[in-house]
Amino acid sequence: MxxxxxxxxxxxxxxxxxxxxxxxxxxxxxxxxxxxxxxxxxxxxxxxxxxxxxxxxxxxxxxxxxxxxxxxxxxxxxxxxxxxxxxxxxxxxxxxxxxxxxxxxxxxxxxxxxxxxxxxxxxxxxxxxxxxxxxxxxxxxxxxxxxxxxxxxxxxxxxxxxxxFDFTEPGKIDLEAFMNKNYHFNVELKRFAYLTGRSLATFKRDFEKIFHRSPANWLVHRRLQEAHYLIKEKGKAPSDVYLDVGFEDLSHFSFAFKKTYGVSPSKV
CATH class of the missing domain: 2.60.120.810 (Jelly Rolls)
Incomplete structure (x- = not known):
């Protein structure tokens, strides 16, 4: 959004x-x-x-x-x-x-x-x-x-x-814990960086040190992983999960899902 x-x-x-x-x-x-x-x-x-x-x-x-x-x-x-x-x-x-x-x-x-x-x-x-x-x-x-x-x-x-009247800005926090909690929010990387107390450049550098992949790549993988679990294990429909895990539209979600798992989400 x-x-x-x-x-x-x-x-x-x-x-x-x-x-x-x-x-x-x-x-x-x-x-x-x-x-x-x-x-x-x-x-x-x-x-x-x-x-x-x-x-x-x-x-x-x-x-x-x-x-x-x-x-x-x-x-x-x-x-x-x-x-x-x-x-x-x-x-x-x-x-x-x-x-x-x-x-x-x-x-x-x-x-x-x-x-x-x-x-x-x-x-x-x-x-x-x-x-x-x-x-x-x-x-x-x-x-x-x-x-x-x-x-x-x-x-x-x-x-x-x-x-x-607390005017302090976010301080540097545990990046791994924050991302595992908030990966499903569809916001720009600069927002994630700000909320973890980092510049965008420092956020990207720290992120790759922890997760060994780029933020964009990790976010797509983590969101698809959660979607797969919700569809297969919880019986939820793809149309009910794609927004919840952080995708903007159903077609993009379906394309990324099939590319990763080899089948469309509706076939799981």
Whole structure:
């Protein structure tokens, strides 16, 4: 899936889907505060699976890889509201109001489930009239609504200060463990490099030292290996697995599968 241009993304976004959507931002570049208005959403970060239903609040933490699956209610449409809390806004807020991260936050979870409160409910209700908030001329009003969201989040869950105001970038981590966990995310190599605390050149060099093959070659092989297992051992259909293991389209997956295993995936 092509990555979105973050400079063009609205900071307050309503999402509506009449049918199930398997699309979602696989790389989350900024913290996202979301409210589920109708339907349900399931998210997987390669290690944990999270499910959210109507009335639930959550935060997706920045610099994580997550897959989304959204399901509308019966005879209805999926609806959610998301507020993107970018680093510039949070840094300015930190300078103006003196909020800082007291300690590094636990990075093991990519998604935080927030307890519902009257403050949170009132805030999302206040956003409903602002469908045109992104239009030119509304910059100051938009800035106020973003700051209001931060104040309310900190009032509802004070420990979020350790998440929102941690401005450190990813450090160099165990490359082998990271790739074995995240190979099925269809993102560019530069994203993998960034998330493992490396330049792209260093990432490629370290990768070949560990896996003895190029990242592109290893990713295709590892994804096909997992697909073969899911089809043969779990009885899943090729059309149900190719996206889950990181391929963009079924034809490319089928071609690569047959080239590697000698038969098309539908014949396994």
């Amino acid at each position: 092509p990555e979105r241009d973050d400079n063009k993304r609205p900071q307050i976004l309503y999402s509506c889907y009449f049918a199930r959507s398997r699309e979602g931002e696989q790389f989350v570049p900024e913290h996202v505060f979301s409210y589920h208005m109708a339907g349900s959403a399931t998210m997987n970060d390669g290690e944990n699976t999270y499910t959210f239903n109507e009335g639930d609040f959550r935060i997706n933490k920045r610099n994580h890889l997550v897959k989304f699956s959204k399901q509308p209610p019966e005879h209805g449409e999926y609806k959610s509201l998301s507020v993107y809390l970018d680093q510039d806004t949070l840094r300015q807020f930190s300078l103006e109001y003196g909020y800082k991260a007291a300690k590094p936050h636990d990075d093991s979870s990519s998604v935080i489930r927030l307890p519902s409160s009257e403050l949170l409910i009132s805030y999302v209700e206040s956003l409903k009239p602002y469908h045109q908030l992104q239009q030119p001329g509304n910059e100051n009003l938009l800035s106020l609504k973003l700051r209001e969201a931060i104040f309310i989040l900190l009032k509802s869950s004070p420990e979020l200060a350790n998440v929102l």
